[in-house]
Amino acid sequence: MQGFAQQVVLSGILRDASTGETLIGAVVSTDNNVYATSTNAYGFFSLTLPAGRYKIQLSYVGYETKVEDLELSSNRRLNSELKPLDNVLDEVVVSAKKKDGNVRDAQMGAFNMTMEEIKNVPILFGEKDLLKTIQLLPGVQSGGEGSANFYVRGGGSDQNLILLDEATVYNASHLLGFFSTFNSDAIKDVQLYKGGIPAQFGGRISSVLDIAMLDGNQKRFAAEGGIGLIASRLKIEAPIVKDKSSFMLSGRRTYADMFLKLSNDEDINKSKLYFYDLNAKLNFKLNDRNTLYLSGYFGKDDLGYSDLFSFDWGNATATVRWNHIFNDKLFSNTSLIYSDFTYNVQVSSDDTDFTIASKILNYDLKQDFSYYASNNSTIRFGLNALRQSIQPASLSASQSTNVNSISVDTRQGIDLAAYISHEWKPFDRLSLIYGLRINDFMVMGPGTFYDFDAEGEALGETYYGTRVAKHYFNLEPRFSASYLLSEKSSVKASYNRIAQNLHQLTNTTSSLPTDQYVVSSLNIKPQIANQAAVGYFRNFMDDGYEFSMEAYYKYMQNQIDFRNGADLQANRFLEGELLFGIGRAYGLEWYVRKNVGKLTGWISYTLAKSERQFDGIDGGDWFRARQDRTHDLSVVGMYALSKSWTLGTTFVFNTGNAVTFPSGKYEVDGKSMFYYTERNGYRMPNYYRLDLSATYEPQKPNKRFHSSWTFGVYNAYNRRNAYIIDFRDSETTPNATEAYQVALFGIIPSVTWNFKF
Known part of the structure; x- marks a missing residue:
C-alpha cells in the first residue's frame, strides 16, 4: 500500500x-x-x-x-x-502565484503582486507606485488626492505595518504624499494582508504590507531606469561572484527644485523642493545551506522657502538576514534590523528662530523557523525582540528669540513576542491556518510620567529610572479556514486579535511627516482589534476569471482622539490632550478580475462603515471616523493593443471623507469665530477621477537593450476634486459666511522614458 x-x-x-x-x-x-x-x-x-x-x-x-x-x-x-517567457503579454495580474490559490488557500484577505505586474496601471506623474496601486484593491482606501497614505478596513493610517525587507518604514511618502517611499525598480515582491493576518506579524491592528527588495542579478551586469518630467531613477545590479553573490543599487531623485532656480525672485531661487531615495542590497551564498543578505534603504525629503523656513524628514533602514537550511524539512531565518525616522522643522526670522525635531529609533531581533512536517502540514514558530525609542517633538530656540525652548522626555519600550502557527490540510476539501502570538510590551524609563484629571490637567508626576514602569501582556489568537465547495469555489472564514503599542496622533485624513508618534505608557493603553471575516471565492473558465466577496467586522479598543483645541507640538503634557474610546468597522468587499486575453484588469467595490465612540465627544454617541466612506469603487483595465502598444485606464469613485464643519459663528472684538457641534458630522463632496496611459515598447531584434515610453493623463476630464473646504466671511454680503474649496490637481499629462540593458 x-x-x-x-x-x-x-x-x-x-x-x-x-x-x-x-x-x-x-x-x-x-x-x-x-x-x-x-x-x-x-x-x-x-x-x-x-x-x-x-x-x-x-x-x-x-x-x-x-x-x-x-x-x-x-x-x-x-x-x-x-526561464522567463519571452512572449508574455503586458498584462496586470494581482494574485497569488498558484492559479487557483485564491480558492484553495486558507489565507484570506491577502493580495500578492510584483512590480512587473502593475507597470501599466496609470498613476500620478507617470511613476509606477506601489502604495497608490494597492489603493485600487477592495478594502483599501486612498488617504486623499495624490496621497500615498492608505486606510484598510476602516482603520487609521498608523494601524498599517509597512515592512521593507522586514524593517519598519514610517510615513512612507515623498513630497507630502505625492510619491511613495518605494522605488518600484528595487522591489521584487509585495504581500498585503488585511484579514487573517499570520501569527508571525504583530504590532499593527489593520494590515501588514510586506515588501521584499530584489537580491541582485547573479548572472550578469544589468541596468534599468527612467527619465520623467519631475523625477528620474537608475538601478544597477551585477554578480560579485557569478552564481554565488551579487549586489543591487537603486536610486531616485526629483529635480522639481531645479525649476526654482529659474525664478528671478531671490527668495524662490534659494528655496528647496526635492527628495531622493537609495536602495541597496548584497547577498552571499556561503554554501548550499547558508545564505547571507544585507539590505538598506535611505531616503530624505527637503522642503524650504528661502532662509525663512525649512522642513526635512526621512527614513533609514538596515537589515542583516541569515538563511539556514538545517535539513530537508527545517528552514531558519535570523534577522537583525535597524529603523530610523526623523523630521526637523526650522523657522527663522527677525524675532523668531527655533527648530522642532522628532525621532523614532528601532532595534529589532527576529528568529523565524519553518518546519515542513508533510505536504499537508507546515509549522512556523519564532521569537521577536524590539527596542523602540521615540523622541517626541521638542522645540529648541535661540537665546535671541521670543520663543521658549521646550524639551520633552524620550519614551522607550521593549516589545517581546513569541508565536507559533500551523498550516494544515486535514483532508482534501479543508485547509486551516491557526496559531497564537504572545506579546509583552514593557514601558521603560528613564523618564517622568504624569497623572491627569478628567479635564486633562496634570495632577502629579512620577520619575522612573532605567527600569520597567509597566507591563502590557496580550494573547493574540489567529485563525483562517477554507472549505472547497467544488474544484472552482470555496467559502473561507478568519479571525484575528492583534495588539498595537505604537500610536500616531493626527487630526487630518492625510498623514503628515510632523504627525506625533507615542508608545503605550502609563496613560496610553495598547490598541486592540478583534476582526472576523467570511467570504465566498469562485473561479471561472479555467481560472481565467476570478470572483470573491468578503464580509468583515472589526472591533477596536483603546482608540485615541483629541480634546478640542489640543496642542500637539512640543508639549510635555501631550497625554493630557488625549481622549480614549472604542471603534468599530464593518463592510462588504467585491472583487472581479480577468486574467486572460488582450483585455485584463479588475473591478473592486467596498461598501463600508467606520465609527468611533468617546465619552468626551458628542455626549458619548457613536460618530463617523474621518476615513469613513460608504462607497469605494475602482475599475482598472489594460488592453494589449499590439506587441508594441499597451493601453491602461483607471476609474475611481468614493464617498467623501467625514469632516467637522462649523455649525454657527459668533463675534469677538469684531472678529468672526466659528463654533462646532458634532464631530465628523459632515462630508466632503464625492470624489471621482479617470486616468489614462499608453505604453510603447519598440520591437527590436537587439534584446540586450530594451526601452519603452509611457504616456499618461491623470484626471483626464479635469475634475476639480475638493482637497480642502474652509469657511470665511463673505466679502460681498455683510454678516454672511461662505464656504470655499481648494482643488489640488486638474488634468496632469506625463511622459516617462524607461530603459534597461
Whole structure:
C-alpha cells in the first residue's frame, strides 16, 4: 500500500534563470498534481512523497514550466532555475502565484503582486507606485488626492505595518504624499494582508504590507531606469561572484527644485523642493545551506522657502538576514534590523528662530523557523525582540528669540513576542491556518510620567529610572479556514486579535511627516482589534476569471482622539490632550478580475462603515471616523493593443471623507469665530477621477537593450476634486459666511522614458 511506502523529501531553492533571483510562491508538483507545494519568501520548498520515479513540474507565473524526471529513493536536494517567457503579454495580474490559490488557500484577505505586474496601471506623474496601486484593491482606501497614505478596513493610517525587507518604514511618502517611499525598480515582491493576518506579524491592528527588495542579478551586469518630467531613477545590479553573490543599487531623485532656480525672485531661487531615495542590497551564498543578505534603504525629503523656513524628514533602514537550511524539512531565518525616522522643522526670522525635531529609533531581533512536517502540514514558530525609542517633538530656540525652548522626555519600550502557527490540510476539501502570538510590551524609563484629571490637567508626576514602569501582556489568537465547495469555489472564514503599542496622533485624513508618534505608557493603553471575516471565492473558465466577496467586522479598543483645541507640538503634557474610546468597522468587499486575453484588469467595490465612540465627544454617541466612506469603487483595465502598444485606464469613485464643519459663528472684538457641534458630522463632496496611459515598447531584434515610453493623463476630464473646504466671511454680503474649496490637481499629462540593458 502507498501509505506504507518509504517516504522521501525533495527540497531545494528555485531561481530566475536570467538573474538568479529567488522565486517566491513558485509551484512544485508531481505531473498528476497529487503532491504539490510552493516556495517560501526565500525561494525554498520541501515536498514529501513516497519513494519512486516522478516527473516533477516546476512552474511560476510568467516563466516556462520545467519538468525534472527524477528517481527518488532517498531525500534529495533540487536547486533549479526557470526561464522567463519571452512572449508574455503586458498584462496586470494581482494574485497569488498558484492559479487557483485564491480558492484553495486558507489565507484570506491577502493580495500578492510584483512590480512587473502593475507597470501599466496609470498613476500620478507617470511613476509606477506601489502604495497608490494597492489603493485600487477592495478594502483599501486612498488617504486623499495624490496621497500615498492608505486606510484598510476602516482603520487609521498608523494601524498599517509597512515592512521593507522586514524593517519598519514610517510615513512612507515623498513630497507630502505625492510619491511613495518605494522605488518600484528595487522591489521584487509585495504581500498585503488585511484579514487573517499570520501569527508571525504583530504590532499593527489593520494590515501588514510586506515588501521584499530584489537580491541582485547573479548572472550578469544589468541596468534599468527612467527619465520623467519631475523625477528620474537608475538601478544597477551585477554578480560579485557569478552564481554565488551579487549586489543591487537603486536610486531616485526629483529635480522639481531645479525649476526654482529659474525664478528671478531671490527668495524662490534659494528655496528647496526635492527628495531622493537609495536602495541597496548584497547577498552571499556561503554554501548550499547558508545564505547571507544585507539590505538598506535611505531616503530624505527637503522642503524650504528661502532662509525663512525649512522642513526635512526621512527614513533609514538596515537589515542583516541569515538563511539556514538545517535539513530537508527545517528552514531558519535570523534577522537583525535597524529603523530610523526623523523630521526637523526650522523657522527663522527677525524675532523668531527655533527648530522642532522628532525621532523614532528601532532595534529589532527576529528568529523565524519553518518546519515542513508533510505536504499537508507546515509549522512556523519564532521569537521577536524590539527596542523602540521615540523622541517626541521638542522645540529648541535661540537665546535671541521670543520663543521658549521646550524639551520633552524620550519614551522607550521593549516589545517581546513569541508565536507559533500551523498550516494544515486535514483532508482534501479543508485547509486551516491557526496559531497564537504572545506579546509583552514593557514601558521603560528613564523618564517622568504624569497623572491627569478628567479635564486633562496634570495632577502629579512620577520619575522612573532605567527600569520597567509597566507591563502590557496580550494573547493574540489567529485563525483562517477554507472549505472547497467544488474544484472552482470555496467559502473561507478568519479571525484575528492583534495588539498595537505604537500610536500616531493626527487630526487630518492625510498623514503628515510632523504627525506625533507615542508608545503605550502609563496613560496610553495598547490598541486592540478583534476582526472576523467570511467570504465566498469562485473561479471561472479555467481560472481565467476570478470572483470573491468578503464580509468583515472589526472591533477596536483603546482608540485615541483629541480634546478640542489640543496642542500637539512640543508639549510635555501631550497625554493630557488625549481622549480614549472604542471603534468599530464593518463592510462588504467585491472583487472581479480577468486574467486572460488582450483585455485584463479588475473591478473592486467596498461598501463600508467606520465609527468611533468617546465619552468626551458628542455626549458619548457613536460618530463617523474621518476615513469613513460608504462607497469605494475602482475599475482598472489594460488592453494589449499590439506587441508594441499597451493601453491602461483607471476609474475611481468614493464617498467623501467625514469632516467637522462649523455649525454657527459668533463675534469677538469684531472678529468672526466659528463654533462646532458634532464631530465628523459632515462630508466632503464625492470624489471621482479617470486616468489614462499608453505604453510603447519598440520591437527590436537587439534584446540586450530594451526601452519603452509611457504616456499618461491623470484626471483626464479635469475634475476639480475638493482637497480642502474652509469657511470665511463673505466679502460681498455683510454678516454672511461662505464656504470655499481648494482643488489640488486638474488634468496632469506625463511622459516617462524607461530603459534597461
